[in-house]
Amino acid sequence: MRAALLGPAAALFLLVFLLLSVTSVGGQTPPPTGAKAATASAPAAKPPTPGQFPPYKPPRTADGKPDFNGFWQAFVTSDIDVRDHDAQAGPHPETMGAYDQWPGGQGIVEGGEIPYKPEALAKKKENAEKRMVVNVTSDDHRHDTGDPELKCYMPGVPRANYMPFPFQIVQGSDRILMAYEYARSLRTIYMEANEKAIPQKSPADTWMGWSHGHFEGDTLVVDSAGFVPYTWFDRAGDYHSDALHVVERYTQVSPYHIMYEATIEDPNVFTRPWKMSFPLYRRMEKNIQLVDFNCTEFVLDLVYGQYSKYPKK
Numbered sequence: 001m002r003a004a005l006l007g008p009a010a011a012l013f014l015l016v017f018l019l020l021s022v023t024s025v026g027g028q029t030p031p032p033t034g035a036k037a038a039t040a041s042a043p044a045a046k047p048p049t050p051g052q053f054p055p056y057k058p059p060r061t062a063d064g065k066p067d068f069n070g071f072w073q074a075f076v077t078s079d080i081d082v083r084d085h086d087a088q089a090g091p092h093p094e095t096m097g098a099y100d101q102w103p104g105g106q107g108i109v110e111g112g113e114i115p116y117k118p119e120a121l122a123k124k125k126e127n128a129e130k131r132m133v134v135n136v137t138s139d140d141h142r143h144d145t146g147d148p149e150l151k152c153y154m155p156g157v158p159r160a161n162y163m164p165f166p167f168q169i170v171q172g173s174d175r176i177l178m179a180y181e182y183a184r185s186l187r188t189i190y191m192e193a194n195e196k197a198i199p200q201k202s203p204a205d206t207w208m209g210w211s212h213g214h215f216e217g218d219t220l221v222v223d224s225a226g227f228v229p230y231t232w233f234d235r236a237g238d239y240h241s242d243a244l245h246v247v248e249r250y251t252q253v254s255p256y257h258i259m260y261e262a263t264i265e266d267p268n269v270f271t272r273p274w275k276m277s278f279p280l281y282r283r284m285e286k287n288i289q290l291v292d293f294n295c296t297e298f299v300l301d302l303v304y305g306q307y308s309k310y311p312k313k
Contacts, residue, residue, distance in 0.1 A: 053253035058218055063173045066218045066252060071283040071290070073166040074260070077105030079149070079159065081236040082276060083112060091132055102235075108162065110275040114238060120269040127237025134303055143230040147237075151303055152295040154185045154207035156231025157224055157246050158262040158276065166283055168290055176213060176220075181290045189213040189222050202226025205242055220250040241268035256282045 058066040077085070084107040090100030116124060133145040149155060155163055165181040176189040189211045190198045202210030202225060210226035229242040245265040253259050258280040265273040 053257065053259075056253055056255075058252040058255075061171060061173070065171075065173075065215055066220065067171065068169045068176070068220060068250060068252070068258070069171050071166050071168050071288045072258060072280040073164075073283055074162040074278055074280055076108055076162050076278050077103050078108045078162045078276075078278070079164060079234055080105065081107070082109050082234050082238060083107035083114070083236070085236070108276040108278045110277060115271045115274055117269060117271055124237045124239060127232065127239055129237075131235060131237060136303055136306070140230075147235050148231055149235065150299070152183055152299045153230065154183050155180070156207055156227060157187070157209050157211075158248065158264075159231065159233055160185055160187075160208070161248075161260060161262075161280070162278060165293065166288075166290060179290060181293050183293065183295055187211055205229075207231060209244075209246070218251065220248075222246075222248040222250070224248070239269070240264070240266045243268045250280075253279075256284070258282075 061067045061069075080102050085104055087104035088102050090096060090102055093100050127145075127147075130145040131147040132150065134151060135145050136142055149159075149163075154160075160167065160178075160180050160182065163180075163182050167178055167180040170177040170179065172191075174190070174192045174195065176191060178187040178189070180186070185208060187208050191213050192198070193212070193214065199210075200212070205226050205228045207228055207230070209224040211222050211224040213220060213222045215221070224246045225244065227240070227242060227244045227246075229240065229244075232239050243266050247263045247265075249261040251259045251261075259277065260280050261275060261277040263273050263275050264270070
């Protein structure tokens, strides 16, 4: 009736308008074509899965090797304990409060346990109980108690790589230098297997060991031995002997990450080799540099106070 009153043209216009309205309400928009169609059909990007990275080809140095130059740091709490650990009060909570606390964290040991020999496990527990005991003597027994970190000794390998301090990798064609902020520690990794001037074995045992390296594809492999038996793996008393042998693997998995793995072997202390692994993160501050952390001056009273001319009261 109303269509007849409006006339044929108006009725046709009204009919088209109603049809378009129904199409719009039903959501039946024309399908996209070309690039728009590909974009519309692509699934939404998923957040990355922790520990998994897409294939990555790192940049190269002038001699064609993967470029590891930069400042790197681990963000784990394994300097406290390489295994899973709860948060705990530090040595002096009565005066230091939360400043003195040690945070909890997840371990970096594959499988969660270190395969100690029974007598070595007893020594590990003794270390933990006496980690704050400092005994200064003129012989090697001065290292029998007290965490070496507490006394500002070089941290050794692999501990240097997961302390809460950055380190710098300076890569050359025949040597790689690793400079650590903590205690001004240094490592030189010799990359020429047949370099006659460089002994294959350590001339003397040292805190940071004697290291030779090579590349396996894009992975830097570092083989280290010749360690003094005084460094620990953490504040929990985990330790080794002078038979320690460490093989490290550094693999860049993105412009900002290195996956680090270390295989630990010491037949005097452990029943079998064991591994630890964690990521290293590239420090990205515009003016990033190592800041001097010469902790020696912070431990003089603790270590040598009894010999001071003016001992603390």
